[in-house]
Amino acid sequence: MTEQNTTDTGQGFGTRAVHAGQDLDEVFGAVVPPIHLSSTYAPTRVGELRRGYDYGRGTNPTRDALQAQLAALEAGADENGAPKATALTFASGLAAETALIMGAAEPGVTIVMGNDVYGGSYRLISTVLAKWGVKHAVVDMGDEQKVADAVAAAQAQGPVLVWLETPSNPMMTVSDIAAIARVAHDAGCLLVVDNTFATPYLQTPFDFGADVIVHSTTKYIGGHSDVIGGAVVIKDPAVAEAVKFQQFAAGAVNGPWDAYLTTRGLKTLGVRMDRHQANAGEIARWLQEQPGVDRVLYPGLPDHPGHELAAAQMRGFGGMVSVQLAGGAAQARRVAESTRLFQLAESLGGIESLMNYPAEMTHASVAGTELAVPDNLLRLSVGIEDVEDLKADLDAALRAR
Numbered sequence: 001m002t003e004q005n006t007t008d009t010g011q012g013f014g015t016r017a018v019h020a021g022q023d024l025d026e027v028f029g030a031v032v033p034p035i036h037l038s039s040t041y042a043p044t045r046v047g048e049l050r051r052g053y054d055y056g057r058g059t060n061p062t063r064d065a066l067q068a069q070l071a072a073l074e075a076g077a078d079e080n081g082a083p084k085a086t087a088l089t090f091a092s093g094l095a096a097e098t099a100l101i102m103g104a105a106e107p108g109v110t111i112v113m114g115n116d117v118y119g120g121s122y123r124l125i126s127t128v129l130a131k132w133g134v135k136h137a138v139v140d141m142g143d144e145q146k147v148a149d150a151v152a153a154a155q156a157q158g159p160v161l162v163w164l165e166t167p168s169n170p171m172m173t174v175s176d177i178a179a180i181a182r183v184a185h186d187a188g189c190l191l192v193v194d195n196t197f198a199t200p201y202l203q204t205p206f207d208f209g210a211d212v213i214v215h216s217t218t219k220y221i222g223g224h225s226d227v228i229g230g231a232v233v234i235k236d237p238a239v240a241e242a243v244k245f246q247q248f249a250a251g252a253v254n255g256p257w258d259a260y261l262t263t264r265g266l267k268t269l270g271v272r273m274d275r276h277q278a279n280a281g282e283i284a285r286w287l288q289e290q291p292g293v294d295r296v297l298y299p300g301l302p303d304h305p306g307h308e309l310a311a312a313q314m315r316g317f318g319g320m321v322s323v324q325l326a327g328g329a330a331q332a333r334r335v336a337e338s339t340r341l342f343q344l345a346e347s348l349g350g351i352e353s354l355m356n357y358p359a360e361m362t363h364a365s366v367a368g369t370e371l372a373v374p375d376n377l378l379r380l381s382v383g384i385e386d387v388e389d390l391k392a393d394l395d396a397a398l399r400a401r
Helices: 013-019 060-075 095-103 119-128 144-155 177-186 236-252 256-267 269-288 307-313 328-336 387-399
Strands: 086-090 108-115 133-139 159-165 190-192 212-215 230-234 293-297 320-324 353-356 375-382
Touching: 013 060, 013 256, 013 269, 060 190, 060 230, 060 256, 086 095, 086 236, 095 119, 095 230, 095 236, 095 293, 108 119, 108 144, 108 320, 119 133, 119 159, 119 375, 133 144, 144 159, 144 177, 159 177, 177 190, 212 269, 230 236, 269 320, 269 387, 328 353, 328 375, 328 387
Parallel strands: 108 133, 108 159, 159 190, 190 212
Antiparallel strands: 086 230, 212 230, 293 320, 320 375, 353 375
16 A cells, blocks of 8 residues: 655645645634635725635635645645645536646547546547547556557547546546556656545545546545535646636636535545445455355455555555446346445445446446446445445345345
8 A cells, every 4th residue: 555645744634634725714713714605806906806806706715725625635735835736626527527628638639538437527528528629539548558559549630638547437447547647648648537436535646647636526525425516636837727717717616615515525535535445345345255246346355456556556445346246237226226225326425325326327328338337237335334234235135036
């Protein structure tokens, strides 16, 4: 396992999660910064803004606090506490990805992505943005040479952006961030890493050469299934400014209440992830012993093909487990519809356990493509409940007829 990341000030993850961006209220001394709901701000005089605030689409103190907090967790902070990267937050993960592509890429760009990328990202790139000239190439991100070949072929047609998701959703594939970063940089391309599954608590892609990190903050960062959001974190100031312009000009920002809820969730991310992954590891090992289970996909299992790589570039194996059932689609649907604690629902990363049938839910949009998900697969977002209760719930569902 990689060691817990610290900053130039020596502060660990938990300290930054609680304190980064959370300046003491100068007026009343409130320990928790207030939620700034105002849509507009009065200048001291024409052309002289108060602390840079003008209009809520462009800047908002509550959103700024979240952005500073997230940047400090992904990139660390200098000796003065300033984040070493720029974080920008949005109304959803896909809104963040759209702003990133529009700001950081060029017209006619080809996005080289994994063959098990999140279905929503694939739909955005292959369908929504395709009519605006955005192209894509799908490749096995576990094969460095295939990635290099795909990048070279795409560059013959124009600019390229490399897009990596690790661990992937829902196949739990672990890819070598450093290796893909070398391929991208050798070709003069940016590497984007989707860090939603791992979170900055368990994986910091900047340490391995990533240029941009994307998140659906709806998931583990928010952590309570009560707020939608997304974020990008960017090392290069020029790229950050280009995406920041998209944030302002296109306006897909998260509101102050959503920013506050996300900040509150982010403060407890480390504590929650410890429980999530402890439960997930036990559930994964237990599932391997159950009749009717064909395959368990969890990087923490020694027989997972990406186990050693995950141990090298992550600080833990996360709270997501996928399982393939011997009884095929019929059994998968039956189990998904028979649990009581594992709620059948979209999304993941909340404190409550959720179960998803990707073939007809989160990844229905990639059916019939090479990104199609096996129809005997269930995705488990393992919550923080008592693990024995979760095992009993799954046991009853696996026995259901």
